[in-house]
Amino acid sequence: MNKYDALMARCRTRLDELAAQAPLKQVSLQDSMEAQGVSRRDFMKWSATTAAVLSLPMSFAPMVAKAAEVANRIPLIWLHMAECTGCSESLIRADTPTVDTLIFDHISLEYHETLMAASGWQAEENLEHALEAYKGQYLLAVEGAIPTANNGAFLTVGCKGHTGMQIIEECADGAAAIISVGTCAAFGGVQAAKPNPTEAKGVMEVINKPVVNLGGCPPSEKNIVGTLMYFIMFGKLPPLDMFNRPRWAYGARVHDNCERRGRFDAGEFVETFGDQGAKDGYCLYKVGCKGPYTYNNCPTERFNHHTSWPVLAGHGCIGCSEPHFWDTMADFEKPLGRREIHSLDKTADAIGAAVLGVTAVGIGAHAVATVFTKNKEKAEDEA
Template identity: 70%
Template sequence: MDTHAALYEQGKKRLEELRSLPPRHSHSLQQTLEEHGITRRDFMKWSAATAAMLALPLPFSNLVAEAAELADRVPLIWLNLAECTGCSESLLRASTPDVSTLIFNYISLEYQEVLMAAAGMQAEENLEHAMETYQGRYLLAVEGAVPTANNGAFLTIGPHATTGVDLIKKAADGAAAIIAVGTCSSFGGVQAAAPNPTGAKGIHEVLDKPVINLGGCPPSEVNITGTLMYYIMFGKLPALDMFNRPKWAYGARVHDNCERRGHFDAGEFVEVFGDHGAKEGYCLYKVGCRGPYTYNNCPTERFNAHTSWPVLAGHGCIGCSEPNFWDEMADFERPLGRKLIHGLDATADTVGSVILGVTAVGIGAHAIGSLFAGTYEGNKHE
């Protein structure tokens, strides 16, 4: 049996197990979608697109659809630690709810501070009840870094003065799987920027269990929902890269799929924000774009209902899905090549100044850049 066939059978078995559990909502997902004007055809198109996004063959779209319809059988606890709530906003702030947003709402969301009506002791009781009732079965999503300095005193939560360190350890102990949503919970984020007085860390640094990291400030709702769907379908973690990020979402550089890539190859660069090149959509590398050093699917998935993303809007990628981006990628409007890939930005500086012509030299710049990038990426993934 090949790999995909074995995975398909595993998914079928997992969904049969979920189907045996009692539903948590009185309305079916189909009824919920219809109430928002989303047809069955739209839902199946979303299922096929999600399967493709997860790098699964088309037949898996049936599993995606079944998993979405059974999503209310999977308890989800979502903790907010040291963060700005931007990751929750990325998923929930849709002007028009789409399938991904509605499915997230359909999941058995047991605790989420941004969404729940409860407060104070009632909220604490809800969290304790969820952790006890679904011990070993719930999916734990965490947003925000964990301050560890002074025994975690910089993040003290709730009526019992629980530190973030104690809370995440207790919640992780009973979790079936753990997802770090955003760069703060994945790698510490802005909170961990030098000199990091609170000792902020990614949650994997304080836990002894596997963690799926969804880098991004914020990550797209597609990456959040896709990861949830993968777990619902198969009950296990997807294939991960060296930073424990799902390969289906973080397997390619931003640079590789950027709509401005052709201008990079042609040696056409924005020299100063607002110049002729900026108006023509030229490559933003020389004004600081970190696309060549950043792994994410922003160019293909985009934000705000797939409308746009920072590079399309006119500013370079700042590398926010990478570890320590705030320190290692700054400052964000200067080329970084001399620090990581020597030669790439220097070559870009000379594009157009050689007798061979802009196009030929542009291709040369890309070839040289790719050579250095290949060396760097090879070291990165070994």
């Protein structure tokens, strides 16, 4: 039996069950796409791309399409804790609608403080109703860290003055799955940077339930929607690494897929921002790029309709998808050199551990050696 046969059978059963349920939103996805000028062809291309992004064979592309169409059976509660709303912005800020944004809109969004029209008591009633009506069925997405000092008093939300700790514990209790959207919700983020007076923590440190961590400041919209799609398709969490991040999104180092990787191997480095090397697209390691130590799909998925990402735009990766990056990755414009390798799991990443172990010890030496070799060759040519 093909290793994907059981997964396909699970997917079919799951989607048939969802299709048999009454939709929570009456507008069909097809109608929404037509209203926004998105063709069926574009939708199917998106389905194939999403299947590939999720590390599924192309035979799952029709299943992705079907899952998107029945997404309006899934209630979603999205909480804002100690954060800047940048993760929501990553998903919804688009000059033209994309299939990703349409899928997010198609899901029955029961509560989202930034997007919903309700406020005050009405907003509280909406949340309470959703928690009761869809108990055990809803997806819970959390954006932002949870301050825990003084029993959570550093974050109070809503007209009833509930603390973030109270809200997350109540909402997590009845959730079918929990997704920490962004590094703040996943690992505490900048709110948890030393000395962390509010004792801000990631969601998984506050509740005792499985959590999917979407590291990134912010994560790409593809990682957010892809995780939602995986749950809709299979009714379970995707395979995770040791930090509870989906392997399909965080299974490779930024360094491995960077468009400047060839420059690194050739020993061509930007020495200072604005120099000729920077203009020629040289590697940004010497000006602080943390790509060799960071796991994310930024180089392949990019941001803003797949337009760009920080390294392509001219600044090094700051390692924002890694735990405690604000402290462990600083200074953001100086190389780390040698460091302990911790952001790895077993299986395929074990190979990367060996490679990265050598890289972490020798990356600075590589930069020096290649520059020395180039200078020697230049001197020989001049002689």
